[in-house]
Amino acid sequence: MAATLKDVARLAGVSTATVSYVVNGTVRVSPQTRERVLAAIKSLDYHPNVIARSLQGNRTSTLGFILPFKERQVSDPFFLEFLAGIGDEATRYNFDLLISTIPQGASERSVYERVVKSRRVDGLIVADTRHNDERITYLTRQGFPFVAFGRDGDGLDFPYVDVDGQEGVYLGMQHLISLGHRRIGYVSLPPSLVCASHRLNGYKKALRDNGLDYHPSLVTVGDLSQSGGYRALEGFLGQLQPPTAVFAGSDLMALGVINAAQEHGLVVGRDISVMGFDDTQLAAHSHPPLTTVRQPVYRIGKLVAGMLIQIIQGAEPKERQVILPPELQIRESTGPAPGK
Amino acid sequence: MAATLKDVARLAGVSTATVSYVVNGTVRVSPQTRERVLAAIKSLDYHPNVIARSLQGNRTSTLGFILPFKERQVSDPFFLEFLAGIGDEATRYNFDLLISTIPQGASERSVYERVVKSRRVDGLIVADTRHNDERITYLTRQGFPFVAFGRDGDGLDFPYVDVDGQEGVYLGMQHLISLGHRRIGYVSLPPSLVCASHRLNGYKKALRDNGLDYHPSLVTVGDLSQSGGYRALEGFLGQLQPPTAVFAGSDLMALGVINAAQEHGLVVGRDISVMGFDDTQLAAHSHPPLTTVRQPVYRIGKLVAGMLIQIIQGAEPKERQVILPPELQIRESTGPAPGK
DNA sequence: CTGAAAGCGCTTACAG
DNA sequence: CTGAAAGCGCTTACAG
DSSP states (O other): OOOOHHHHHHHHTSOHHHHHHHHHTOSOOOHHHHHHHHHHHHHHTOOOOHHHHHHHHTOOOEEEEEOOTTTSOTTOTHHHHHHHHHHHHHHHTTOEEEEEOOOTTOOHHHHHHHHHHTTOOSEEEEESOBTTOHHHHHHHHHTOOEEEESOOSSSOOOOEEEEOHHHHHHHHHHHHHHTTOOSEEEEEOOTTBHHHHHHHHHHHHHHHHTTOOOOGGGEEEOOSSHHHHHHHHHHHHTSSSOOSEEEESSHHHHHHHHHHHHHTTOOBTTTBEEEEEEOOHHHHHSSSOOEEEEOOHHHHHHHHHHHHHHHHTTOOOSOSEEEEOOEEEOOSSOOOOTTO | OOOOHHHHHHHHTSOHHHHHHHHHTOSOOOHHHHHHHHHHHHHHTOOOOHHHHHHHHTOOOEEEEEOOTTTSOTTOHHHHHHHHHHHHHHHHTTOEEEEEOOOTTOOHHHHHHHHHHTTOOSEEEEESOBTTOHHHHHHHHHTOOEEEESOOSSSOOOOEEEEOHHHHHHHHHHHHHHTTOOSEEEEEOOTTBHHHHHHHHHHHHHHHHTTOOOOGGGEEEOOSSHHHHHHHHHHHHTSSSOOSEEEESSHHHHHHHHHHHHHTTOOBTTTBEEEEEEOOHHHHHSSSOOEEEEOOHHHHHHHHHHHHHHHHTTOOOSOSEEEEOOEEEOOSSOOOOTTO
């Protein structure tokens, strides 16, 4: 059995309160007593029981994250970087991270209810915000602390961190256009996602600002997997005037576009340019290395976790809604438009 | 404030013990009392406080997993499928899943110690077992419950689930050899991993059994990223007699091999055959779809979690060490050797 | 500076 | 079948 406060108190010849003071440093204790307690702690290899502490304090020091596998495929590498960020920041503040999945047959809603009602966590992190996001209305109604990765799409006010997707795609489009591309295909994200609209807006705005026409045939919706990108390019190549560049709304889709292009004998970066969005590790390691718009997912994980912890601790974070500037990451999958 | 047992007891006019009996179904309660209690629970929207329950029972009903980012890149999609399996199985048994990361500058050992000592979880899941695995010796010494994904490499006895990697690579090699390939390159995994040795053995055994020579120049070690595979193929292609097929020890590396091949103008599946190992979703969605050896990672997650829960509950699992047969997943990245 | 005591929200022998 | 009471391992006013 592991040692308890009581064991330490007995060995040190003091009360449990005193031991607690020493452990937590909340109350001044005389040096001599302190020494005795510390020695007892060491000799018993005492470690506080986090559960007892939680019960007493009515807080769990735990953050929760429910993996949102509605739009994304289960293995989207995106989430692991995000998790790493959350986890590292949580650890820094002595918080733990609880992960839940949505088992087959269970509803997302039921999982949220279980986590909230059982008071297993002090707050939740929500990713991939959606239009009419049930998760957000539920948590808001419950008054349960949460921070989202992704902004609101319906005029609700909640704390979030997001990347300026419109600006990101706009920057990417400027890059492509400056390379001489005039016909640029766009593979959009599932429209239920709030970020899908912003990114698409960036595409349209860039066309407008550069005096280029918007061709609905050059825009298609992908499913966030490589296959989505693959099929999109197949569709584009079947057209009379295929695009010379394709902007995919996510890296995974861009990889699919690259695969399709290479299968068609096209040299990516020369015969056709391909861009992604996210800058996951997969993008940097693809061949050719993918030009993409960087979302600092790891850092966003840290930010979101940090904000949530502040909120839990009752300190209004200085910025409740953070929009990070995207960053163009130019690599080798984009090049001058053929014939330029 | 959320309702407590006491609130329910008061409203129903019974003792807290009785409410507890009803909630847990541990003791028979008269139908009338039961009804009253149930009504009170409903009207107060009472949900048991898991933390209090944990403290009282000296168990947390929580499984822990510390993301092992030593050999793998942070975003390896592999882990998310694994996490999904663990999470779903945990939920089924009313267990939660606690994730920890190893923050920059912290040692893996210190993270394990913190999790174990704070008694935040009832047991741990260990993945990617290594030779001289410090994590395993530590947990064993502490008598802390754990189950591993990956077998032992040093004669230690602990519960695990693993896939027969030797057999898997052997099967894949038979497939390639039956297609007429005689010079087959192999991209091995970091040698610290126990599974690296087994897979490499499968490669060697297949050569031997088919009367083919082992050429050290056809074996190289990759770093588990696409780049590892990419560089491996570059190396192979620079040789006087490049291989006609390449077996990569992981899907991610196989994708890198495909990328490199396509960049060199080779049609994968015709000019060169490529195989992977894992069968992540990335493999199924790659182009051409990747022939690979399937590890049912999601199912392994469920198995491992299930075994751990049994162990925690004091029931020796019927199988303490499970080795699953690998499954050949033939898709389009492999084909007859050129000239056959 | 230190201790006795109450309490966080449950569960579980023990009586009756 | 039901209740009074102790206890899980802590923290924290409150006295002294």
